[in-house]
Amino acid sequence: MSLIVRTTRLSASDDLLDHLPEDYPLAWVRRGEGLVAFGRAAEIRTAGPTRFSDAGKWFAELAARSEVTDEVDEPGTGLVAFGAFAFADEPGHSTLIVPEMVIGRRGATTWITTVNDALQPMPEPVAPTPDLAWSDGALDRETWLETVRNAVSRIQHGDLDKVVLARDLIVTTAEPIDVRGPLRRLAAEYPNTWTFHVDGLFGATPELLVRRERGLVTSRVLAGTIRRTGDDGQDLALAAALARSSKDLEEHEYAVESVASALEAHCSSMNVPEAPYVLHLPNVMHLATDVTGVAHDSSTALELAASLHPSAAVGGTPTEAALALITELEGMDRDRYAGPVGWIDASGDGEWGIALRSAQITGNQIRLFAGCGIVGSSDADAEWIESEAKFVPVRDALGG
Template sequence: MTDAATALPGPRTLVAQTVRVELGDVALEHLLPRQGALAWIRDGDGIVAWGETARIETTGPNRFADASAWWRRMTGHAVVRDSVDVPGSGLVAFGSFAFGPSSSALIVPSVVVGRRGDLAWVTTISDSALVTAPTLRVTDPPTPPRGAVFSDGSISGAGWESIVSDATAAIRAGELDKVVLARDLVADLAEPLDVRAPLHRLAGAYPNCWTFHVDGLFGATPEMLVRRERGLVMSRVLAGTIRRTGDDEHDLALAASLARSSKDLEEHEYAVRSVADALEPSCSSMNVPEAPFVLHLPNVMHLATDVAGVVDPDHEAASALDLAAALHPSAAVGGTPRAVALDLIDRLEPMDRGRYAGPVGWIDADGDGEWGIALRSAEYDGTRVRLFAGCGIVADSDPEAELAESQAKLVPIRDALSD
């Protein structure tokens, strides 16, 4: 594919102006309009945006490189006046990238509102002109989803169990160590989705996850692919899952069993090693914990490891987007060895993942940013919503248990869409 940045008629000069504002206790998601909303929120902090000043769509194996080159070109010609000067202020783009070589997008909004603790700001972005910051107000309540009817997507539950069996056979035959298989579920609504409604529900129900919406993809991911901030880099790796029961005492016992599970620890080790190996060339130092911790979410518990590092200042391709490209797909969403796992996914999965399990997040003009993995997510178009879930398969995986795990992972979006 030709570098998408070279297809533009000429460099544009974007002007971004950031000023501090007072938001009080107004939730960021309550500022979003129905159309053109972009969101990245965790525990009340983050950035939301609307409007579109610039955009690039990329496809193919060079989709990350094309988008990164375009962003460097845009930031190189931009005028930024930023009195706040924190990651996420100034010139910002939101992005959503496909798992495979299909359509991906990087979007520069017109208005961005951000919050970090007690600090809040608004950024306006336009072509070659300063724009007065808008008056921020709580928008009208979103229209709740109505009449959701759920049905099998590309394959039935029984059919997916059969695919899991085929995968475990390939692993036991020595073809690979791990593969992540995904399935989809379809929801048909009575009227077109107002995406702000599930965003409100997800942000409230899963405050420790990153609630997002970019270009028709929304969700609440528990997994941070990579955060780059002031030269520091972090990746949260999740692999190994057990469903919660709602009984606190029982769940504590389940968490202990998860932490001792050889099957889950093996799956987790593959994912952590793939992330550490991908980050190492861009970092001057790294910290990889020896053992995972158990991350408790309302619906499931995961084995989790936070891999941290210091970005090598001499490394040319070390923006948050560059690092996300280097990491994708990690063993947490692809498998080990990567190439063999991706080939098996192509052979076994009867669907196109679209942007499910691809990087989603944002980047600023300094190269800082946050990119999560688009898990606990769905794509929508009008009244139809396509939900996704995936599970890591290793030699000891049980197809029935993996189906149950995938159903647990569908719960956040199912609940967000239900009456």
């Protein structure tokens, strides 16, 4: 297969998400910038431990065969693919999709990319949200609390240092949901996150796994969370407490170390701040660290994402012990929750987030996910409260 790809400037100032039709929408937007797309010009589905390399090889070969005219020359122009990858080697499925049309915005520049002269459809009105029925996922409250206590005991006995345990909620709808509605609400309510949708997986992640942009590599690490109250004075006090919390600082340190160690193999001039800052979001506050470096090899954004996944922020430390404990205790298939989600262009630039604050649509069922980092000083009830706070963005976007 070969593709004819053309990118031209576009005079448009409306919201990117307003361009999306109901069929096959793809999105990666933040603060009004990013990429939206639709249609499927080409696609690969992969699984197992070679899912990243299989997808990357397929895309590189497709790019080499394609005829590309790019009048804009920005990251995200020309041939672009959107992807979402499974958290674990097994089970789970991953996908990389080349859309028929992409509309992008970066600063004052807006562009449109067409593949094989695709025509832009007229977006239909967003359908109202159907009735929702909520239920527990794999584990109810008491079972999940006991699972966290079990993990704390394992950590205190020296089996590992940290593990991230997740839980899910199930929503059943009377009819399939139009994902454009939740996407618009997430983008409006959480503008500092990356609002995304790829192949039924949608959400608003605050965590950028990796960005590669003309040689500069960036990763935002989040670990350590506290719920906001809505009272500015109280929230400032909570932010100060979070910044001093030994439990949260320990959890955060493991996550930063895992990212810095993975990037060090690909980057020079690494900058790893000594202390985190507090990232304020509408529902929670996180300890955050932005790690940067200059790429000294030819690794693409997808290859960098593969080398970083799973970081301690979504798996634990040591990695193998944490993943084994997740499989033993969590009681569910994460599928693509907490896996890389984002985009890559033919030059190797791209942005990949971690699929957090997310949900998976499958027919008339939606699975919401939330996870918490567990260390030796974790309290199960506090972790439950944290997980409830992490459900809020998608729950509110669905109208639940």
